[in-house]
Amino acid sequence: MKKLTILFLSLIAVSFHAQIVSATVFSKEENKPIPYVKVGVEKEKAGVISDESGRFSIDLSKINSNKPILIEVPGYEKYSQPVQDFKNLDGQKIFLKEKVKNIDEVSIKPKKLVDKNWGVNTKTKSVMYNVNPDINNENFLGETALEFNTSKKSKIKNINLNISSYTSDQPVLMRYSIYSEKNGFPDKNILDEEITVELTKDMIKDGTFTLDVNDRNIWVQGKFFVGIQFLKRFQGRITISAALFRTGYIREFYGDWQKMTIAAPAINIDVKVDKNGKNSKDEVKDNNDKASILAPDLSQYNMESENSVYGKNDAVGNTLKLNSAELYYEIYGEGEPLVLLHGNGGSIKEFYKQIPGLSKEFKVIAVDTRAQGKSKDFTKGDLNYKIFADDLKNLMHHLNISKTNILGWSDGGNTGLEFALKYPQHLNKLIIIGANAFPEGVDEDLIKNFKSKVHMMQLANQPEHETEKRLLNLMLNEPHINKKSLHQIQNPTLVLAGENDVIKKEHTEMIAKEIPKAKLKIYPKATHYLPFEIAEDLNKDVIDFLKN
Numbered sequence: 001m002k003k004l005t006i007l008f009l010s011l012i013a014v015s016f017h018a019q020i021v022s023a024t025v026f027s028k029e030e031n032k033p034i035p036y037v038k039v040g041v042e043k044e045k046a047g048v049i050s051d052e053s054g055r056f057s058i059d060l061s062k063i064n065s066n067k068p069i070l071i072e073v074p075g076y077e078k079y080s081q082p083v084q085d086f087k088n089l090d091g092q093k094i095f096l097k098e099k100v101k102n103i104d105e106v107s108i109k110p111k112k113l114v115d116k117n118w119g120v121n122t123k124t125k126s127v128m129y130n131v132n133p134d135i136n137n138e139n140f141l142g143e144t145a146l147e148f149n150t151s152k153k154s155k156i157k158n159i160n161l162n163i164s165s166y167t168s169d170q171p172v173l174m175r176y177s178i179y180s181e182k183n184g185f186p187d188k189n190i191l192d193e194e195i196t197v198e199l200t201k202d203m204i205k206d207g208t209f210t211l212d213v214n215d216r217n218i219w220v221q222g223k224f225f226v227g228i229q230f231l232k233r234f235q236g237r238i239t240i241s242a243a244l245f246r247t248g249y250i251r252e253f254y255g256d257w258q259k260m261t262i263a264a265p266a267i268n269i270d271v272k273v274d275k276n277g278k279n280s281k282d283e284v285k286d287n288n289d290k291a292s293i294l295a296p297d298l299s300q301y302n303m304e305s306e307n308s309v310y311g312k313n314d315a316v317g318n319t320l321k322l323n324s325a326e327l328y329y330e331i332y333g334e335g336e337p338l339v340l341l342h343g344n345g346g347s348i349k350e351f352y353k354q355i356p357g358l359s360k361e362f363k364v365i366a367v368d369t370r371a372q373g374k375s376k377d378f379t380k381g382d383l384n385y386k387i388f389a390d391d392l393k394n395l396m397h398h399l400n401i402s403k404t405n406i407l408g409w410s411d412g413g414n415t416g417l418e419f420a421l422k423y424p425q426h427l428n429k430l431i432i433i434g435a436n437a438f439p440e441g442v443d444e445d446l447i448k449n450f451k452s453k454v455h456m457m458q459l460a461n462q463p464e465h466e467t468e469k470r471l472l473n474l475m476l477n478e479p480h481i482n483k484k485s486l487h488q489i490q491n492p493t494l495v496l497a498g499e500n501d502v503i504k505k506e507h508t509e510m511i512a513k514e515i516p517k518a519k520l521k522i523y524p525k526a527t528h529y530l531p532f533e534i535a536e537d538l539n540k541d542v543i544d545f546l547k548n
Contacts, residue, residue: 020060021086024050024056027098028098033053034050036051036052036194036196037072039056041060041070043067064083065082068081073194076098076099112275113155113272116271116277117270119269119279122242145177146267150221152276154272159211159269160211160270168234174229175194176196195213227249243266248263320394325375329348331366337365339392342410354535382470383471385479405428409531410435416432417479417481429494429546431494431496432495433497492518493512493515494542495519501528
């Protein structure tokens with residue numbers, strides 16, 4: 001009996017310490033529950049969203065009793081009460097007053113209005129904003145927003161969200177908000193009524209979910225923010241495309257808004273506006289804009305490469321089984337061997353514009369690097385380019401090739417440099433495109449983006465993304481080839497890069513300078529993606545270098 005008494009008292013103590021308050025939010029005028037109400041503590045990241053019946057429970061045990069609890073939902077006046085008083089409402093109803101709607105007269109003649117689209121339009125899958133309920137509840141229930149600034153009064157017709165992937169067996173509940181601006185950050189929600197959506201996969205057309213708000217009569221002028229928030233946990237994951245080097249805004253519940261200077265979510269709006277109206281926050285379309293340099297739109301090339309036979313050609317594809325990996329490769333053409341090595345996270349298909357031309361002159365051996373494409377990796381440790389170079393040597397031995405030329409793009413170029421250092425007697429000529437000798441040779445902002453991705457993956461802790469995390473860490477930590485080592489490479493080498501490459505121009509020039517028999521060519525206006533952008537010129541230069 002004594003043990004039971006102690007247990008009972010312990011349960012009481014735990015319950016008292018937890019200080020969980022449960023209540024239901026009602027409309028005062030209609031005496032009906034209000035669904036999906038935001039309940040939290042001012043300037044704190046902790047909070048909850050009520051369910052579809054207005055019910056919620058919130059743990060206030062770690063909250064200062066003098067701080068105010070805030071309850072809000074569009075269309076109703078904000079509710080505020082000190083935590084110490086709010087605790088007395090456990091089990092009760094909380095009533096919110098409806099806002100009085102002020103309808104301003106809009107004096108713009110219809111004939112002067114034109115259709116425009118403002119915001120972030122990218123549909124990239126390489127830079128993404130991840131929505132993953134399994135990371136933690138606080139982050140999941142946070143908000144993200146994008147800033148707009150129009151000099152003319154404008155009517156919002158549609159709010160578009162570019163979604164690169166959607167995985168969920170149930171509808172995903174989202175809330176849209178439009179905020180005024182104060183001190184450069186989102187301030188008050190200017191909507192008179194709630195905008196919630198139960199998003200399903202079939203509502204996403206061509207990578208975009210379009211929300212029609214034309215009938216809601218939303219007029220804006222000056223600075224404002226369009227935000228989204230996910231209201232209910234779901235089994236799955238959503239990834240929203242994002243634009244590098246645009247500023248987005250995030251907050252966790254009623255915590256302070258924070259700037260995301262590395263990337264912004266792909267939110268854009270269709271508006272009706274005076275023909276001279278502009279949005280100063282529009283994406284810069286200039287080809288020299290840093291975002292277009294570091295994260296260009298590759299959708300066309302990706303589609304073309306997917307539709308090609310390369311990387312999935314059963315007629316010429318083979319697999320080499322090693323102790324720690326399986327290497328998939330395809331061979332085209334006859335003559336002097338030429339190995340093609342792709343970039344980080346890529347595959348054979350990325351050379352879909354090179355293989356047809358080069359295979360007329362050489363025996364092209366295109367390889368999926370371990371852990372990428374159709375090749376497998378059975379190890380769990382850190383990856384490095386020396387391992388990739390050893391894999392290539394094993395493949396050459398398997399194919400009875402004593403000496404080869406190598407064309408390596410990006411990470412493939414790094415592997416080419418390591419192969420030249422370790423197996424110079426098995427290398428004829430080397431061509432590297434956008435390669436780096438050490439991580440500091442890569443643009444700093446891109447490195448920041450890689451670090452941000454790795455951090456998010458560590459939080460998510462999802463086994464299915466472990467390989468992607470390892471490949472990102474590879475770029476952050478490798479290679480380690482110093483100038484003295486570069487000077488040891490005696491094989492004829494062609495060093496190529498784009499004028500707007502993610503590899504710093506001075507770094508590319510340093511590599512070419514330190515390799516004794518190196519030639520350098522920088523292609524004007526090109527980026528890191530030479531095999532896509534200037535395939536004809538690139539193929540010609542490769543053939544000329546190898547033939548002469």
